[in-house]
Amino acid sequence: MLQRSPLFRGLTSPALERIAELAGQRSFRAGEIVFNQGDPGDALYAVVTGKIRISAGAADGREIFLNIMEPGDTFGEIALLDGGTRTASATATIPSELVSIRREHFLGLLEREPGMALELLRLCGERLRWTSGLVEDAALFNSSARLAKRLLSLGQLHGEKTLGGMALRISQEDLASFLGVSRQVVNQYLQDWKGRDWVALGRGVITVRDEAALRKAALAN
Secondary structure (H helix, E strand, O other), rough: OOOOOOOOOOOOOHHHHHHHHEEEEEOOOOEEEEEEOOOEEOEEEEEEEEEEEEEEOOOOOOOEEEEEEEEEEOOOHHHHOOOOOOOEEEEEEEEEEEEEEEHHHHHHHHHHHHHHHHHHHHHHHHHHHHHHHHHHHHOOOOOOHHHHHHHHHHHHHHEEEEOOOEEEOOOOOHHHHHHHOOOHHHHHHHHHHHHHHOEEEEEOOOEEEEEEHHHHHOOOO
């Protein structure tokens, strides 16, 4: 897993062995919480198997999904670096295996491995761009354009190329939470796009059949 992760893969074998000795490993059931928004940021996590949903919630109970972490991905780096509380919650959506490195151990690694520090900065920049994109979309685009953009971006990151198109394993309810709208709104647009043969719908799977049409829809407002 360390060799697959962009954060660690450039390190030497002895460095990877030292990290492996410091890392803890734990299994999570589907629906089990890894950490909650506001918890102490005491460790960095990496996904070995499974899928982790990153989300943020409001006091009234509303929740918005921010990202999906899959094998090889690392998360929890913001609170790890500044020592503050978690800015979001992490939940296993399917049975998952994670490894974690505690903050005090990780900071020591950064001092010894400057290359990893540069990769961590790149990772933080990437996450910031993703989050800024969510904020920009919410402010500037209507629900239809936001849904088209999110389908395309999630498909590129987590989709699987099939004969029928780019298949994305995500429920309409989860997709609605990504956008901060109701499931009914998402279903309305998806059914319309299905009728135009832009997408195909299955149980827990949305397949993008016409990427060009969705890109055009993503620019409309």
